[in-house]
Amino acid sequence: MLSFEMSYEELIAYQGTNPRPEDFDQFWEKSLAELAGIDPEAEFAPATDFPLPFAKTEHLYFNGTGGYRVHAKVIRPHNAEGPAVLMFHGYGGEQPKWIDLLPYAARGFTVAALDVREQVGFRTDSQQPNSFSLHNHLVEGVDDGPDGLLYKHVFLDTRRLADLIRGLPEVDASRVASTGWSQGGGLSLVCAALTPEIKYAASVYPFLVDYQRAWELNLDKGPYNEITTWFKKRDPRHLREQEVFTTLGYIDVQHLASRIRSEVTLFVGLEDQVCPPSTQYAVYNKLTAPKDLRTYPDFGHDDLPGAMDDIYQLIGSKL
Numbered sequence: 001m002l003s004f005e006m007s008y009e010e011l012i013a014y015q016g017t018n019p020r021p022e023d024f025d026q027f028w029e030k031s032l033a034e035l036a037g038i039d040p041e042a043e044f045a046p047a048t049d050f051p052l053p054f055a056k057t058e059h060l061y062f063n064g065t066g067g068y069r070v071h072a073k074v075i076r077p078h079n080a081e082g083p084a085v086l087m088f089h090g091y092g093g094e095q096p097k098w099i100d101l102l103p104y105a106a107r108g109f110t111v112a113a114l115d116v117r118e119q120v121g122f123r124t125d126s127q128q129p130n131s132f133s134l135h136n137h138l139v140e141g142v143d144d145g146p147d148g149l150l151y152k153h154v155f156l157d158t159r160r161l162a163d164l165i166r167g168l169p170e171v172d173a174s175r176v177a178s179t180g181w182s183q184g185g186g187l188s189l190v191c192a193a194l195t196p197e198i199k200y201a202a203s204v205y206p207f208l209v210d211y212q213r214a215w216e217l218n219l220d221k222g223p224y225n226e227i228t229t230w231f232k233k234r235d236p237r238h239l240r241e242q243e244v245f246t247t248l249g250y251i252d253v254q255h256l257a258s259r260i261r262s263e264v265t266l267f268v269g270l271e272d273q274v275c276p277p278s279t280q281y282a283v284y285n286k287l288t289a290p291k292d293l294r295t296y297p298d299f300g301h302d303d304l305p306g307a308m309d310d311i312y313q314l315i316g317s318k319l
Contacts, residue, residue, distance in 0.1 A: 016282035018212040050098040066153045071115045081108035082172035083319035088180030088187035095120040139230045146250040158191035175319045183207045193256035200318035202311040204267040210279035211248045257286035264291045274301035
């Protein structure tokens with residue numbers, strides 16, 4: 001338990017290390033306005049690869065920022081009951097499986113699972129063949145300033161997905177939850193921050209938080225070790241260190257925490273060396289909405305026993 005980290009007393013008071021840019025709020029207001037100015041041109045195409053007797057399965061395509069056509073899987077029960085769940089996958093993970101969406105669809109919930117741009121094998125016309133990579137997304141675009149960051153666009157994709165699903169006639173826009181683990185845990189919080197109407201968020205060991213703290217721990221674990229690799233390749237004397245972490249601050253989930261209005265449940269493994277506990281406490285401690293923390297003292301970036309079952313029951317009770 002906490003074999004490499006701060007003490008528990010320090011964790012519960014920790015407020016993060018990575019700098020918050022002075023114009024952080026203005027940046028995200030401008031970015032949301034940029035997204036609003038782009039016609040989503042949403043298309044729901046029947047998913048003939050996974051038919052269901054009780055629901056429509058569909059491939060959703062929509063325009064995101066940066067000239068990108070984004071994809072998500074959607075299940076819409078024939079007798080939808082109003083709630084909807086937005087699901088986000090882990091870093092570099094596989095395209096979400098249809099079967100992962102079924103428990104919520106069986107409950108009568110509309111379910112949508114986002115394909116994070118450039119991380120999965122599903123190709124659309126806006127992507128070049130074999131264009132995806134799995135080793136530099138965290139720092140992709142850092143040389144171009146905050147507007148060039150890949151994750152700026154990914155964050156906005158979560159908002160657009162939420163808007164499209166909340167706008168479906170069978171969905172009650174006030175009864176929507178977001179959830180995911182690791183990268184998906186971070187994006188579930190991002191979605192709630194950029195879409196304040198989200199009612200509930202369940203996040204498992206979120207990635208994309210407190211980059212400077214993760215780097216300073218020097219655990220040499222991916223994906224935060226991409227920062228070290230970037231310095232070795234691009235700035236070996238660290239002459240731009242402050243600039244780099246300030247730029248990454250625009251996509252640091254802890255700085256979005258105060259925008260979240262939904263109730264949040266956060267699951268943390270206290271031996272997690274991929275997404276260190278202190279980085280997760282940095283965002284948890286900044287949440288001002290109702291919140292609950294569930295810790296696993298002996299677990300790292302693992303399958304946390306009972307967590308997925310708990311999330312399923314929690315989402316059902318909250319919506």
